[in-house]
Amino acid sequence: MNTHIDALPKERIIEKSRLAISKWSSTHLSRYLELLAEKFFNLADKSDNNESQTRYFQVRDEIINQQAHIEQVFSQQLSQAFKNYQNLRPTNSAINISEQPAEQEQTLSLVDNDDLEEALAIKTMTLKASSDCSAGIYALNQRLAALRGGSKMSDYDNPIAPGVFAEALQSAIKDLLLDTQSRLIVYKMFDSLFMRKLDSLYKLLNQHFEARGLLPHLNYETHKSPSDLLPEELKGLESQPSLDHQIDLFKSIQQLQQLFPIPAIPAGQAITVDQLIHSIQALQHNAAGELSHIKNPQQLQAGYPQQLRQQAEQDAKKTAEIDTHIIEIVGLLFEYMLNDEKLPDSVKTLLSYLHTPFLKVAVVDKEFFNHPQHPARQLLNNLVASGERWVEPNSKHKSEVFLQIKTVVERILNDFDNDIRLFSELAFEFNRYIRQHARRIRLTEERAMQAAKGENKLKEIRLKVDAFIRKKVGQVKLPDFVSALLFEPWSNYMAFNLLRFGSRSGQWQHAATMVDDILWFVQIIQYSTQPEKNLRFNELLESLPSALQQGFDTVGYDSSQGQQIIDKLLHLHEQQRHNLEPASNTDASATEAEIQPEVIDAHIDEVDINQSIEAETKGDDIVQQLKKTEFGTWFVFDANSDQAQHVKLAWSNTTTLHFMFVNRMGQQIAVKSGQELAQAMRAGEIKILGKEEDKPFFEKALERILKQIQHKQK
Known part of the structure; x- marks a missing residue:
């Protein structure tokens, strides 16, 4: 009995929440539809051509006329989401692209681009809302799970997750x-x-649940750290093996440094720590003033931050209260940064302004080098990694990531006194930004990859069709225009039918049978002195023109060129007779009866293009290396010029040997064949850089510093 009494209030809370959400959604959806209709009216009003204006007015009318239907379906979808929630079923199917397996294949066709655009739009707004509302969603997941009996919940079980609303609109x-x-x-x-x-x-729902005593002390932020907001691409920077390795590296560096004596400070030149901090603070503010005047990467001058570094190190070495070896390590860290080939020069120069404040961090916080998870270290790791991954080298244009890094550097220079908490705050803000940026890049790259897969699918189909036609032709000697007909417009028409309808469709069978008809037609002309006496010849003479024209129209082949091909084919027997010697008076009827043009049997499903491609490239070591190259590997295009460009291998097909590359924004830059890449690599025009490392900046820098000190000891 008590169980029933306890369960009843929960059901009332759920129902009351559902009604409140329904009312809230109805109000905001109605207002949205009004503004949407107004938007299309404005677009129509500003259109510069009649076609666009008419289309926008039609869309506006459609929205107004269907508003009641839209609101009804939207409301039904929200109600269904609540039913699914109560029945322990998923409430939405919006899946984060970052969680999909990289090798997951999606069905492609010539007509799915619109669906892809729509799916990407839904994913984009769902991901953005999930990120922006992460705290509120987390709390609701916990409270709704408690209402439902305590079973663990995710965003895909939440009846009011962003994906629910996005998919409700889609329906x-x-x-x-x-x-x-x-x-x-x-x-x-x-x-x-x-x-x-x-x-x-x-927020309103969480307050409603708190007021009814449902997990009133739930605190989302206590579960978060700056590292939790890192995008998947940078998660490796915080691995435990890396953190442990950094601790060991620093210990080894300290042990070796003890072998080198510290020079004594000349009498009368020593300063106190407070004086040093005051001096560093002045240099820091000077750097902030200098950087504030810089509007784009081309204005950065590497010499100025280097002067600041030298002055700060000179001042730091005047105090006996600070370990000079620590000053040396800070300097070597930034020296390594300036020599990092993967970091764009603009980012190197920008981050070198941080030497002075980071020297101050090492002075005021003795734990800076002892703890790899120190907020200042984490922030610098992420700034360097983001610059390497998302800022284009030698770019003459502003980069969103570059500007965000510049904002962080300016905040440190302007606001950092001695309070280390500033670095935690900036790490939260920067990581949240870079997480959203990485999602946008992944969406763009996903779109480019799907487009490349679609293009490659069509390329693969065309290769199969060409191989099919070659097998059909065999040893038959064809006039040039007939060969061009088969391997150009008709091959395209066959590929279209195979891709859209499949190998067992009537459309494909018709297109393939036409190859037999054309070959038979040409051969009977070549072998017979009187093809007109053959019944099938006369039938083809009638049917070929319309069948060919239909194929030409389907693939958009030039009408005048198509008509020329048809005319040549229809008059081929007349041309052939004109070219032959006058026929003898002997009785040719027996010979004519024996003429049977060759028709080679072939099936498209049995055509294997792998063997021919493999045979062409078997002896090419570079092509074989490319076939084993992992996605995510970086290349340099135009490596010998000032226009060198860093591009990433985002996708490849080792069957057709096509490789798709994207830039740092995830945009497709090129699709190249294996043979093209191999030729350019042999000429030195393209070089492989390798995959991005998961090592954080501090780990790589400390490894380099340890080697330098070991070399110095020898």
């Missing part, structure tokens, strides 16, 4: 007559006018 506008561009505008407006208000909804 609500599914049947609307919208073109792809207009549909994307609908999602973009939903993101800005609805999804961005979810944080306030989550």
Whole structure:
């Protein structure tokens, strides 16, 4: 009996929450639809052509006329999400791209680009809202789990997770007559006018649950650290083996440094720690003033921060209260940074302004080198890693990441006195930014990869079709225009039908049978002196023109060139007769009856293009190396020029030997064949850099410093 009484209030809390959410959603959805209709009206009003204006007005009318339907379906989807929540079923299917296996294949066709665009739009706004509202969602997951009996919950079980609202809109506008561009505008407006208000909804719900005693002391932030906000690409910077290794490295450096005596400070030149900090603070503020005038990477001058470093080190060595070896290590850290080939010069110069404040950190906080998870160290690790990964070398344009790094550097120079907590605050802000930036990059790269896969699928189909046609032709000697017909427009038409309809479809069978018909038609002309007496010849003479024209129209082949090919084919027998010697008077009827043009049997499903490609490249060591190259490996294009560009291998097909590269923004830069890459690599125009390391800056720098000191000892 008590169990029933305890369960009843929970059910009432859930139902009351559902009604409140439904009311909140209805209000904000109605307002969104009003503003959306107004948006399309404005777009129509500003259109510079009649076609766009008409289209935008039609979309506006569709939204207004279907508003009741949209609101009804949206509400039904939210109600269904609550039912799924209560029945322990997932409430939404929005999956974070970063959680998908890299090798996951998706079905591709010539007609799925619109669906991909829509899926990416939904994923983008879901991920953004999930990130922006992470604290509120975390608390709701815990409280809704308690209401449901305590079983663990994620965002995919939450009936009011961002993915639920995004997918509710997708269902609500599914049947609307919208073109792809207009549909994307609908999602973009939903993101800005609805999804961005979810944080306030989550706060109200959490307050509602707290007031009813449901986990009132839940504290989300206590579960978070700056490292928790790192994107997947930088998670390796905080691995335990790396942290342990850094501790061992520093101990080894200290032991070796003890072997070298510290020079005595000349009499009358010694200063106190307070004087040193005051001196460093002045240099720090001077650096802040200098940096504030710099608006783009080209204005950075490496000499100025180097002068600051020399002055700070000279002052630091005048106090006997500070271990001179620590001053040396700080200097060597930034020296290693300036020699890092993977770090763009603009980022090197920008981060070298931090030498002075980091020297002050080492002076005021004795734990700086003893603890790898020191907030200042974590922040510098992430700044360097982000510069290496997301700032283009030699870029003449502003980079979002570069500007964000510059903001952090300026904050440190302006605000850091002796309070180390500033570095924790900046680490939270920077990591949150870089996490969102990395998600955008992954989405862009995912789009480029899917497009490359689609293009490669078509390329693979075309290779199969060409091999199929070659097998069909065999040893038949064809006129040049017939060979061009088969391997150009008709090959494209066959590839289209195979890709869209499959090898067992009537469309493919028709396209493939046409190859037999064309070959038979040409051979009967070549072998027979009177092809007109053959019944099948006359049938083809009638049917080939319309069948060929249909194929040409389907693939958009030039109409005039297509007509020329058809005319040549239809008059080929007349041309052939003109070129032959006059026929003898002997009876040719027996010979004509024996003529049977060769038709080679072939099936597209049995065509294997792997063998021919493998045979072409078997002896090329560079191609074989490329086939084993992992995704994520960096290359340099135009390596011998001033326009050298760093690109990443994002995807490859080792069957067709096609390799797709993206830049640091995840945008496709090139799709190259294995043969093209091998030739350019032999010429030195393309070089392999290797994969990005998971080692943090401090680990790499301390390894280098240890080697330097060991070499000095010898």
